[in-house]
Amino acid sequence: MNTIAEHIADFLKKYPPFDNLTFQELTEISLSIRVINLEKHKVLFQINDALHDSFYVVASGVINLSVIADAEETLLNKCYEGDIFGLRPFFAKNNYMMTAKAREETIIYAIPIATFRPFVANNSDVLDFLLHSFASNTSNPSDKENTRGSLISDNVYYSEQQSEIQYFQSLTYNVTPIISTASSIIQEVAQLMTNALSTSAVVCENTFPVGIVTNTDMCAKIATGRIPISSTVDKIMSSPVVTVVENVSLAEAQLLMLKYNVTHLCVTQDGTDKSAVKGVISEHDLIVAQASNPGVLIKEIKRSQNPKDLKSIRERLTELIQKSIHKNIPLSHVNNLASEINLAIIKRSVELSILDLGSPPARFAWLCIGSQGRKEQLLTTDQDSILIFEDVTADKYRDVKDYFLKLGKRTTSILEKIGYEPCPYGHMGSNMLWCKSLTDWTNQYNSWMNTPGENSNELSSIFFDFEIVIGEKKIEEAIENVVYNNLRNNTLFFDFLGNDALKRNSPLTFFKKFNVEEKGPNKDKFDIKTKALMPLIDGARLFSLSHSMRGINNTYLRFKQLAMADPKNSEVYLNCAKAFLILSKYRTMEGLKNDSSGQYINLLELSKADKEIIKSALAPMDELEDLIKNKFQLTQFS
Known part of the structure; x- marks a missing residue:
């Protein structure tokens, strides 16, 4: 044995x-x-x-x-x-x-x-590993x-589930705790705690924490008469103290309190009891922190009365994204959270417009397309939307369309005030091309998919990434049915989409240097959106459509799902999923740093290690490209 x-x-x-x-x-x-x-x-x-x-x-x-x-x-x-x-x-x-x-x-x-x-x-290293x-x-x-x-x-945490902000939510706690020594008299410490309305005092030796006294200790050991109030604090303190690092998350704090059955955690410089005390986290702090989870933010969004309110919530979301990236939280978690809040902001913007314009004359659906439709919008990038209203009789059509165009214009104007720029290509519900009846939209999708490249409204693949924000779910399902009915044996459409996915310039030169911008305001910067992220987004969309995968628009989840559906190529898909998260993270960090869309990366500001990480994340693209060519029998010149 x-x-x-x-x-x-x-x-x-x-x-x-x-x-x-x-x-x-x-x-x-x-x-x-x-x-x-x-x-x-x-x-x-x-x-x-x-x-x-x-x-x-x-x-x-x-x-x-x-x-x-x-x-x-x-x-x-x-x-x-x-x-x-x-x-x-x-x-x-x-x-x-x-x-x-x-x-x-x-x-x-x-x-x-x-x-x-x-x-x-x-063993704190083992605990850290498991907790993290x-x-x-x-x-x-x-x-x-x-x-x-x-x-x-x-x-x-799945996109369908409530996002778990607490796993990367930082805590606000008491940064000026009461400090005493082991030889302090209990009565004096109790007086200090009462005056400061504090539930604890940290017992220190040379600034390092050796114990903690809480209200519970005072009640259980002093009020019961077990220990006289004239004794020294070391007689009632709990020791050793459970210590944590300064940027501990709500979840980590909760897990530690549960694990050690304590009501207070001591925050120290390096997270151990061999460094200076920086503060104390109490159970009450956890309750307060729970109040700013996504559910609460979404409630605030629903109560907002104007674009200014919504703008401040969107700014708080940006701070939250920044903190979570700083804490190395997986981007898939952060995406879930941000998309829930972004969609709630857009929904409220449509509702505020309806409150101004009066009730809609017909049922409708406002769909986000592009990055919002894929739930990948961490930064305030531009708006992309379409508006679909139900079919009405010919005599009412003009008035109904006029109402929805006004709704589109008013909503896009509110979103602009919040910080979402208008789409430079005009892909918005305020554009009469993209605000029309269900039959008109059905004809549009039929035309795009059966005669791609031949119609006046050039096919943009972002129209195949959509998510309903507000309105009639059945209208969204009707469009989804049109798309999936047109996919069967549609080699022409896949040929078009496949070639579209392959036409982007390579992210690296022949000598494995970054293919940077040669002129213009972003000269010498790397276009991470067009050259690195878009090929992955296009590839994931192409394959998920070819597998008729409904209801999954997110690029990362599409690759994960493809790994299940096509086990032979699962490694390629899983590598692409990982690459997508790494590249998205660098784009987001760039955008947060410069308050931009993060599209152009300044390579001079990156360390050698960061450049290597990005380069290795670009590697799966070649495999994906080969897979596209083989699966759809494409050459880049077809």
Whole structure:
């Protein structure tokens, strides 16, 4: 038995966070580990299953983690040798939120949580690794190169679900806590706490925290007469103190309070008790922070009466995006959050216009297209929208169209005041070309898809990324049906879209240098939107349309879904999904820094390492291009 435990300990020692433990500790843990053999396609746990008493490490083989959304199974991640998954029972009480299934014959180690927990409590590096992963859905958080041995979170927030802002929401807390020494008299400290309306005092030795006294200690130990009020504070303080770093998130703070069963956390310079105290987080601070989650922001949006109110909410969203990127939160989380709030702002803008104009004379749907339609709008880029109203009799058509054009103009003007620039190509509901009846729109899509390149309104592929903001869902579904009915055996349309996806200039030169702008105001800058992100967006759209995938417009999720639908090429799609997030992050950082759309990256301001990260994210594009040419029998000159 011991030789098996040693063999397991040897294996674990190679991967984080186990590499922070001694061989002796690992052998002790290994004695209680169960070895599980899973046959191909065997399910270990699935969505809504009750939590197990263990978490898991892949010893050999591959585990697929997936969720079901809109009755479709979507692959979220693959776990290989050394990867940890199934951490949910460690931190949460509710059931599993995903399914874990063996992709091939797989051996996994089940590590009992009861056995492992003491080792976590005694080792802050192990705890940080687990917390960071659970809270932020990253792979191995300490490892940017993503070598094996990563953590796959069980906290998956799907675009259909309420975005979980608390996983990257910073906390406001008391930055001037009461400080006392171990020899301070309890009565004096109690007086200080009362005067400052504080629920705690930190006990320090040479500025380092050694204990904490809270209202609870005062009630349980002094008010009951167990310890006289004239005693010194060290007789009632809780020690050691649970310490955290300065930019701890709401979720991390909640998890730590739950884990250690405490009501206060001490904020220190480096997050340990060997550095100076910077503040104290109380349970009350967590309750206050909960009040500014997306639900609350969306309630504020619904109550807004003018563009000025909406503009201030949009600015708060920008701050939130900035903080989350600074905290290395996965972009897919941030996207979910931003898209919910962006769509709520646009919806309220349409409602404010209706309040001015009076009730619409017919049912309608306002659809966002382009980046808003794909739920990828982190920065305030330009507006893209279309307006569809139901069919009316010929004698009413003119008046009805006039009303909706006015609605379009008023709404785009409100959105401009909030900070969304008008679309330079006029793709907006205020343009009479893009504000028309359902039959006119049906004819438009039929024409685009059956005779692409031949009609006067040139086909723009962004019209195939749409999301309803307000109005009649059935109208959006009718347009969706027109699109999907026209896809069958439509080689002409796919030839057109495929060539459109291939016509962009390569992001790198023959000598692997960035293909920068040669003239104009952005001379020597790299156009990350056109040269890097658009080929991925176009490729994801092209393949998801060819697979008739409904209801998934987001580029990252399209690639994830394609990896499930076409396992033979799953690696290409998963690489593209990852590349899309990396490139989007650099674009967003550029945009936040310069208050711009982030389209043009100033390469002089990037470190050598950043340039290399971007270059390696461009690598999957060649594979995607080859896939397009092979699948649709294209050459770039067809």
